[in-house]
Amino acid sequence: xxxxxxxxxxxxxxxxxxxxxxxxxxxxxxxxxxxxxxxxxxxxxxxxxxxxxxxxxxxxxxxxxxxxxxxxxxxxxxxxxxxxxxxxxxxxxxxxxxxxxxxxxxxxxxxxxxxxxxxxxxxxxxxxxxxxxxxxxxxxxxxxxxxxxxxxxxxxxxxxxxxxxxxxxxxxxxxxxxxxxxxxxxxxxxxxxxxxxxxxxxxxxxxxxxxxxxxxxxxxxxxxxxxxxxxxxxxxxxxxxxxxxxxxxxxxxxxxxxxxxxxxxxxxxxxxxxxxxxxxxxxxxxxxxxxxxxxxxxxxxxxxxxxxxxxxxxxxxxxxxxxxxxxxxxxxxxxxxxxxxxxxxxxxxxxxxxxxxxxxxxxxxxxxxxxxxxxxxxxxxxxxxxxxxxxxxxxxxxxxxxxxxxxxxxxxxxxxxxxxxxxxxxxxxxxxxxxxxxxxxxxxxxxxxxxxxxxxxxxxxxxxxxxxxxxxxxxxxxxxxxxxxxxxxxxxxxxxxxxxxxxxxxxxxxxxxxxxxxxxxxxxxxxxxxxxxxxxxxxxxxxxxxxxxxxxxxxxxxxxxxxxxxxxxxxxxxxxxxxxxxxxxxxxxxxxxxxxxxxxxxxxxxxxxxxxxxxxxxxxxxxxxxxxxxxxxxxxxxxxxxxxxxxxxxxxxxxxxxxxxxxxxxxxxxxxxxxxxxxxxxxxxxxxxxxxxxxxxxxxxxxxxxxxxxxxxxxxxxxxxxxxxxxxxxx
Amino acid sequence: xxxxxxxxxxxxxxxxxxxxxxxxxxxxxxxxxxxxxxxxxxxxxxxxxxxxxxxxxxxxxxxxxxxxxxxxxxxxxxxxxxxxxxxxxxxxxxxxxxxxxxxxxxxxxxxxxxxxxxxxxxxxxxxxxxxxxxxxxxxxxxxxxxxxxxxxxx
Ligand code: FES
Ligand code: FES
Numbered sequence: 001x002x003x004x005x006x007x008x009x010x011x012x013x014x015x016x017x018x019x020x021x022x023x024x025x026x027x028x029x030x031x032x033x034x035x036x037x038x039x040x041x042x043x044x045x046x047x048x049x050x051x052x053x054x055x056x057x058x059x060x061x062x063x064x065x066x067x068x069x070x071x072x073x074x075x076x077x078x079x080x081x082x083x084x085x086x087x088x089x090x091x092x093x094x095x096x097x098x099x100x101x102x103x104x105x106x107x108x109x110x111x112x113x114x115x116x117x118x119x120x121x122x123x124x125x126x127x128x129x130x131x132x133x134x135x136x137x138x139x140x141x142x143x144x145x146x147x148x149x150x151x152x153x154x155x156x157x158x159x160x161x162x163x164x165x166x167x168x169x170x171x172x173x174x175x176x177x178x179x180x181x182x183x184x185x186x187x188x189x190x191x192x193x194x195x196x197x198x199x200x201x202x203x204x205x206x207x208x209x210x211x212x213x214x215x216x217x218x219x220x221x222x223x224x225x226x227x228x229x230x231x232x233x234x235x236x237x238x239x240x241x242x243x244x245x246x247x248x249x250x251x252x253x254x255x256x257x258x259x260x261x262x263x264x265x266x267x268x269x270x271x272x273x274x275x276x277x278x279x280x281x282x283x284x285x286x287x288x289x290x291x292x293x294x295x296x297x298x299x300x301x302x303x304x305x306x307x308x309x310x311x312x313x314x315x316x317x318x319x320x321x322x323x324x325x326x327x328x329x330x331x332x333x334x335x336x337x338x339x340x341x342x343x344x345x346x347x348x349x350x351x352x353x354x355x356x357x358x359x360x361x362x363x364x365x366x367x368x369x370x371x372x373x374x375x376x377x378x379x380x381x382x383x384x385x386x387x388x389x390x391x392x393x394x395x396x397x398x399x400x401x402x403x404x405x406x407x408x409x410x411x412x413x414x415x416x417x418x419x420x421x422x423x424x425x426x427x428x429x430x431x432x433x434x435x436x437x438x439x440x441x442x443x444x445x446x447x448x449x450x451x452x453x454x455x456x457x458x459x460x461x462x463x464x465x466x467x468x469x470x471x472x473x474x475x476x477x478x479x480x481x482x483x484x485x486x487x488x489x490x491x492x493x494x495x496x497x498x499x500x501x502x503x504x505x506x507x508x509x510x511x512x513x514x515x516x517x518x519x520x521x522x523x524x525x526x527x528x529x530x531x532x533x534x535x536x537x538x539x540x541x542x543x544x545x546x547x548x549x550x551x552x553x554x555x556x557x558x559x560x561x562x563x564x565x566x567x568x569x570x571x572x573x574x575x576x577x578x579x580x581x582x583x584x585x586x587x588x589x590x591x592x593x594x595x596x597x598x599x600x601x602x603x604x605x606x607x608x609x610x611x612x613x614x615x616x617x618x619x620x621x622x623x624x625x626x627x628x629x630x631x632x633x634x635x636x637x638x639x640x641x642x643x644x645x646x647x648x649x650x651x652x653x654x655x656x657x658x659x660x661x662x663x664x665x666x667x668x669x670x671x672x673x674x675x676x677x678x679x680x681x682x683x684x685x686x687x688x689x690x691x692x693x694x695x696x697x698x699x700x701x702x703x704x705x706x707x708x709x710x711x712x713x714x715x716x717x718x719x720x721x722x723x724x725x726x727x728x729x730x731x
Numbered sequence: 732x733x734x735x736x737x738x739x740x741x742x743x744x745x746x747x748x749x750x751x752x753x754x755x756x757x758x759x760x761x762x763x764x765x766x767x768x769x770x771x772x773x774x775x776x777x778x779x780x781x782x783x784x785x786x787x788x789x790x791x792x793x794x795x796x797x798x799x800x801x802x803x804x805x806x807x808x809x810x811x812x813x814x815x816x817x818x819x820x821x822x823x824x825x826x827x828x829x830x831x832x833x834x835x836x837x838x839x840x841x842x843x844x845x846x847x848x849x850x851x852x853x854x855x856x857x858x859x860x861x862x863x864x865x866x867x868x869x870x871x872x873x874x875x876x877x878x879x880x881x882x883x884x885x
C-alpha cells in the first residue's frame with residue numbers, strides 16, 4: 001500500500017491499494033476526524049476499483065446467495081459510470097473494520113446479509129458513490145485537457161470531449177483520485193436509467209452450470225483434512241466422555257476431537273471420517289433444559305397465546321387508553337370471531353449442509369466459510385482462539401443456500417476449534433442428518449386472533465397475540481446486545497402495520513421459551529403472522545358475507561399502493577369470473593421489508609383429499625426492480641419455499657431430540673408438485689424494497705383460503721398435509 | 732483396493748476402500764468437486780453423475796460396485812466449454828439460484844434428453860426428481876424444453 005489521504009470526513013480516496021497501481025475509490029464513515037465545514041455525504045463503506053487495464057471492480061459485503069445481489073451491484077455501478085453492466089466485476093470486500101456497516105444495530109460493525117437489506121444498502125449508498133466517482137473522472141479529464149467540465153461527457157468507460165478527444169477512465173483515475181470530492185452528487189434520476197430496471201443475465205450463473213463454482217464443501221488446500229461431527233442430540237446436553245481409541249486406529253482416521261457439546265472425527269476424507277463417527281459411542285451429560293415433546297410445546301403456546309402478553313404500544317400512545325379503546329371497540333361489535341393459528345418449527349435445510357474450512361496456526365487463522373455473517377465469524381473466532389481480529393482472515397465461498405441459517409456461525413467456530421486441535425487445515429462437513437436435526441430453527445408460533453364486526457360486517461376492533469420462543473435467546477446475534485423486542489417483534493409488525501382499515505387493534509407478544517435453538521428464517525415471523533392474518537381476514541369476510549377480495553378492497557380504500565397490487569392480482573387471476581370447474585382459488589396479500597406482494601392460489605382437491613397446486617399468480621411492488629428477471633426468480637423461489645413450509649415442513653421434538661433427519665421425513669416440494677407460477681412486477685415510486693423473502697409470507701394463506709373454498713375446511717395449522725391431505729403431482 | 736475408472740474420457744486409477752461411495756471418490760480422490768453432497772442417501776440428486784450413460788445418485792454407489800473401466804461422466808465432463816444444449820438453455824433461462832443442486836439437475840436432465848430427445852412435461856416430471864431448495868423448478872422445466880427444441884415453451 002502506498003499513500004492514503006483524506007479528502008473529506010466521509011468520502012476519501014486511496015491509491016495503490018490493489019496491486020499494479022489501481023485506483024480505489026473508497027468511502028468511510030467516521031474513520032477520520034470531522035471537519036466542521038464538510039457536510040457528510042455518504043454513510044456506508046463501498047469500494048470501486050479502476051485498474052490500469054480499465055477493469056472496473058465493485059466491492060460488496062453482501063453474500064451472493066443466488067438472489068442476484070452481485071449482479072444488481074454491477075448494474076448500479078455500470079449505470080452511474082455509464083458503462084456496460086458486464087464490464088463491471090464484483091468481488092467480496094475484505095472482512096475488516098473498513099468495510100463494516102456501522103449504521104445498523106448495536107455492534108462494532110456489520111458484514112452480514114439479512115433482512116433483504118442488500119439492495120436497499122446498494123440503493124442508498126453505491127449509486128451515490130458511483131455517481132461521485134463519475135464526476136471525479138469527468139473533472140480529471142477536463143483538467144488534463146484544460147477544458148470546461150461541461151464540454152465533457154462519459155460513455156462506455158471513456159471521457160469524451162466535444163472536440164472528439166477521449167480518455168479512458170483508467171488513464172484519468174489517478175488524477176481523479178487527487179481531486180477534491182464533489183459533495184452531494186445526486187445519482188441519475190430513474191427516468192434516465194438505461195440499464196437499471198432492465199433484465200441482465202446474472203454474473204454468478206455461468207459458473208453454476210459447469211461445476212466450477214467453489215462452494216464451502218469444495219475448498220481445497222494443501223494438507224487439508226476432513227472432519228465430520230456429532231452434536232449432542234438433546235439440546236442443552238454436553239459431552240461427558242468418548243472412547244476414541246478404536247476409532248483412531250481405523251484406516252484414514254487421524255484424530256477424534258472432543259468439543260463441549262460435540263465430538264468430531266478428523267480423517268483423510270469424508271467417508272473415513274463418517275465411518276469413524278458411526279462407530280463412536282459418546283456419552284452425553286444430561287441436558288438441564290431438555291425440551292419437551294412438540295405436542296407439549298404446542299399446548300404450552302396455546303395457553304400463552306390465550307393469556308395476556310406484552311402489549312405493543314405505539315410511540316405517543318398510552319397503554320391504558322389503548323386497552324380501553326380496544327375494549328370499547330370489541331363491545332361495539334354485533335358479532336365476534338376468534339381463532340387460533342399455529343406453525344411448527346422449521347429447518348432451513350439448504351442443499352449444501354453446514355460446513356467450514358479453517359487453518360489455525362499459533363498467531364493467525366484463515367477461514368473459508370459459506371456464510372451470511374462474516375463479521376461475526378471473525379469476531380467470535382478471534383475471541384475463542386485468543387487472536388486479535390486482524391489475524392483472523394475470513395473468505396466467503398459460494399454458498400449453497402442460506403435462508404437465514406448461515407447468519408449463525410456454529411459450524412465456523414467448530415472448524416476453527418478442530419483445526420487448532422489437529423494443527424492442520426480442516427474442512428468440517430456436517431452430515432445432512434446433523435444439518436436437519438441440530439437447528440437453528442424457525443420458531444414454533446401460535447397466534448390467537450379476535451375480531452368484532454358491526455352489523456354491516458365492518459371490523460370495530462381486533463386483537464392479535466403471538467406466542468413464540470425468542471430468537472434472541474439463541475441467536476449469536478445476542479452478542480451485539482440488540483434489544484430482544486425489536487427482533488422478536490418482527491412478526492408482530494405485520495399485525496401492527498396491517499394495511500387494512502381495522503381499528504382498535506391490540507397486538508401482543510407472549511414470549512415462551514421452549515429450549516430449542518432458533519434463528520431467522522426467510523421472512524422470519526411474517527410467515528406465521530401473515531398466515532394467521534390473511535386467513536382470519538377471510539374468516540371475517542365470510543362472517544360479513546362478503547367476497548374475500550371485495551372485503552379487502554373495502555378495507556384498503558385508503559391504501560392506494562396495496563390496492564393497486566390487489567387489483568393487478570385480481571385482474572391477472574380473473575378473480576371476478578368463476579374459476580375453472582373443479583378448481584378453487586384463495587387470495588392473500590402482505591407487506592414486508594418495503595415490498596407489497598399479493599398472490600392468488602388455484603388448487604384442486606379430489607375426493608381422496610389429494611391436493612393439486614395448479615397455479616400461483618403473484619404480483620409484487622418492490623418499488624424499484626433493478627433486475628426484473630432476478631426479481632421474478634426470487635418470487636418463484638420464495639413461493640416454492642413458502643409452499644414447502646406451509647404444506648410439508650415440520651420439525652418435531654420427541655424425548656428432547658428432533659425426529660426428522662433427512663429429506664424422507666422432511667420433504668421438499670418437488671418439480672412435479674410445483675404449480676405454474678406467474679409473476680407480475682408493478683413498478684412504483686416507493687423506495688427499493690426487499691425481494692428475497694417477501695414472496696414467502698402470503699403463499700400459505702392463499703393456499704389455505706383456496707382449500708377452504710374447495711372443502712369448507714379451515715386449515716389453521718401448518719403443515720396442511722397433517723390434516724389428512726396428500727399432495728399430488730400437478731399434471 | 733485399486734480401481735480403474737474412465738472419468739470424463741480419462742483413465743484414472745484410484746486406491747480407496749471398496750465401500751467408499753462414488754461421490755466421495757469423484758470429489759476427493761479425483762478432485763472433481765462439481766458433483767455435490769446433499770443428503771448422502773439417495774434422496775436429493777445433488778450427486779447425480781452418469782455411469783455408462785445412465786444417471787445415478789453417486790452417494791449410493793459404492794466404488795466396488797462400479798465395474799472396472801466403467802465410463803463415468805460428471806458435470807465437468809458434460810462439455811468442455813458450457814456448450815451442451817442444456818448448459819446453453821440453463822443460462823438462457825437463468826435457472827440457478829444458489830446453484831448447489833444444479834450440477835445434479837443438469838446431469839439428470841442430460842440423461843433424460845439422451846433417452847427422450849423431446850420429452851413432454853410429464854416425462855420431465857417423472858425424470859426430474861432432484862430436489863432444489865431455492866425453488867428453480869419452473870426454470871429447470873423451461874430450460875429442458877428449450878434445449879429439446881420447444882424453444883422454452885410447450
Ligand atoms: S447426495 Fe446423493 S442423492 Fe443426495
Ligand atoms: S439452486 Fe439452490 S438448491 Fe437449487
